[in-house]
Amino acid sequence: xxxxxxxxxxxxxxxDIQFVASVALQNRGGFEVKTCTSGAEAxxxxxxxxxxxxxxxxxxxxxxxxxxxxxxxxxxxxxxxxVVFLTAKVQPHQVGRYKKxxxxxxxxxxxxxxxxxxxxxxxxxQHCASLNNRES
Amino acid sequence: MTDTEFDDAAWQMELRTEYKKGLxxxxxxxxxxxxxxxEHPEDxxxxxxxxxxxxxxxxxxxxxxxxxxxxxxxxxxxxLDLMLPDPSMALGTGSSNLFLQLERLRECADATPEAKPxx
Numbered sequence: 628x629x630x631x632x633x634x635x636x637x638x639x640x641x642x643d644i645q646f647v648a649s650v651a652l653q654n655r656g657g658f659e660v661k662t663c664t665s666g667a668e669a670x671x672x673x674x675x676x677x678x679x680x681x682x683x684x685x686x687x688x689x690x691x692x693x694x695x696x697x698x699x700x701x702x703x704x705x706x707x708x709x710v711v712f713l714t715a716k717v718q719p720h721q722v723g724r725y726k727k728x729x730x731x732x733x734x735x736x737x738x739x740x741x742x743x744x745x746x747x748x749x750x751x752x753q754h755c756a757s758l759n760n761r762e763s
Numbered sequence: 764m765t766d767t768e769f770d771d772a773a774w775q776m777e778l779r780t781e782y783k784k785g786l787x788x789x790x791x792x793x794x795x796x797x798x799x800x801x802e803h804p805e806d807x808x809x810x811x812x813x814x815x816x817x818x819x820x821x822x823x824x825x826x827x828x829x830x831x832x833x834x835x836x837x838x839x840x841x842x843l844d845l846m847l848p849d850p851s852m853a854l855g856t857g858s859s860n861l862f863l864q865l866e867r868l869r870e871c872a873d874a875t876p877e878a879k880p881x882x
Contacts, residue, residue: 715837
């Protein structure tokens with residue numbers, strides 16, 4: 628797999644984080660970014676927008692990040708989209724748990740908006756390399 | 764705007780200024796919730812709302828360059844987490860501490876310089 632990362636779905640209920648992350652990803656990374664404010668909205672939007680990657684907040688009201696991820700995995704149209712969690716509250720053992728339930732990785736808040744796009748691209752490249760290794 | 768056109772320092776200053784514009788509203792919410800909890804320590808809804816508000820500041824302030832504010836919010840959140848099993852009991856014995864935490868947050872926010880007007 629050597630696909631290019633172009634479209635990112637950002638799922639985040641905090642308007643401040645939504646603003647800074649989308650500006651960083653669009654202006655700095657050149658990505659096409661669509662934002663959702665809830666897990667339910669993400670479930671409706673993901674099959675339509677067809678993102679290459681989803682950046683998903685962990686703590687959201689009603690449907691949190693892990694519940695949203697589980698629902699995305701149940702839908703054949705979104706099941707294989709890589710998901711990166713975004714969270715301010717994480718213990719080392721939780722990172723392992725998030726990966727176990729299917730997250731590609733975890734980005735901690737606060738993040739550096741100057742390097743967010745680069746960090747996401749690095750995760751994407753690692754993901755592609757890992758898929759290629761599995762195939763060969 | 765491409766990568767090379769992006770002026771990091773200018774953007775960081777803009778981000779800080781933008782975030783500071785929203786701080787009065789955040790502090791107004793925090794003050795309302797703290798006042799409510801001092802008067803009614805048993806108000807679980809207010810406690811949960813305070814936790815959410817502090818958590819959001821912890822996560823967002825640092826991304827806008829207000830690192831001290833983010834750190835102060837993280838420390839307050841840790842204290843609130845310790846109260847989670849029984850907030851009313853913890854608040855009943857030390858609710859005035861909430862105002863001290865709020866004041867500390869305010870000091871950290873005020874200590875961050877704003878962008879200078881462009882010449």
